[in-house]
Amino acid sequence: MAAVSYEQAVENAKLIKADVARAKIYLARGDLLKSVEAFIAALTAKVAAPMAGADKSVIEPQMSEYCDEFSNNFQAIEFLKSIDYTEKPYIKFRPGLDGKILNKLTAFRLKMLAVEDEANKAAQAERQARLDDLLAKGKEFLAAGQAAKGKVLLKRAAEQFASQPGVLAEAGKLMLDAGYPSDAAEVLRTAMATFPRDPAPYKSYIDACLAMGNNEATEEAYLNVVKVFGPHPQTYLNISKFYVNWRKNDLAFDYAQRAFGMDANLTEAKEIMDRFG
Structure with missing residues (x-):
């Protein structure tokens, strides 16, 4: 020493x-x-x-x-x-x-x-089993036409496991797939706010807005994707196609041009440009 x-x-x-x-x-x-x-x-x-x-x-x-x-x-x-x-x-x-x-x-x-x-591992396994059960039973009830029970279980999963990555997005997607876009949108908004860098809820939220026929909300959702994740040719093409359906031809052309400028292999973008140019 x-x-x-x-x-x-x-x-x-x-x-x-x-x-x-x-x-x-x-x-x-x-x-x-x-x-x-x-x-x-x-x-x-x-x-x-x-x-x-x-x-x-x-x-x-x-x-x-x-x-x-x-x-x-x-x-x-x-x-x-x-x-x-x-x-x-x-x-x-x-x-x-x-x-x-x-x-x-x-x-x-x-x-x-x-x-x-x-x-801790045992508690985590028990927690995961409880989550899996809520999601599975919620999906099962929705498929069986028992909407109220199914939505209650999925919303319970979303509330109890809101801090767990992917749960909010999954619960919202299950509601959307079952034909309940309004309920899905509510959960998906929470998902985007809680996990802003997870792309999954953004896509489902756009689909929910489209399913509800809410063009203004869909437009806002698309522009938010660009704001959060940055420009991407496929995103611009999707926005362009959305504007085509909404009959906003100038904006459809504009975003098709942006998409094609980033990726000249996007033939759909070129077709929209030729159509509205």
């Missing part, structure tokens, strides 16, 4: 004291993982560098007190039981055996993290 100055030893002792204090606070609050991590930090620092004698005589009793509190902590005891560990006490402070305590608490921490990870 490299020699350290008295000043360094004093500073190291301050850090250890702070970590032990944090460990005790977290333990009292019931945050077992943070408590263990703070005490591991204290032990690691203690093993790595010496302390001044006076500081050592203060800190070691505090560490001993923590070890006793930890070993008698209900949450720690219950966790140890859950992994079939029955030896008591789990840790007991002994001068010079810091490394042994450090190893045991490190193993405890790793086991806690593993159990937490398993629990």
Whole structure:
């Protein structure tokens, strides 16, 4: 171990004291993982560098007190039981055996993290199963002509899983495909606002506006696509074809020209230009 100055030893002792204090606070609050991590930090620092004698005589009793509190902590005891560990006490402070305590608490921490990870995965799987069930049953009810039930389930999926990428877009698309563009548009607007860089809800929203016969809303939706995602020849061609159907020939020509200018292989754009030029 490299020699350290008295000043360094004093500073190291301050850090250890702070970590032990944090460990005790977290333990009292019931945050077992943070408590263990703070005490591991204290032990690691203690093993790595010496302390001044006076500081050592203060800190070691505090560490001993923590070890006793930890070993008698209900949450720690219950966790140890859950992994079939029955030896008591789990840790007991002994001068010079810091490394042994450090190893045991490190193993405890790793086991806690593993159990937490398993629990998170199980919760995630359960959540996904609930979502899949809502979407599947919603689609099933719509297909069976039970629109009210189907839309309720799809809207529930959209509300409960709104933060999950793709869910809002999928729920809206299912309503649209079943012939309910107005309900779909409502969900798809939320999807675009929540995930502005996901192209899926934009396309479905345009289709919903077209299905409702709302040309103004369709126009606004198309222009918003250009604003969000930038110019693209296929987008311009789609806008041009939309204007053809709306009988806005000047705009149809304009956007066909833009599309053809970006991609000369778009024969449909050239045909529209020739038709209205």
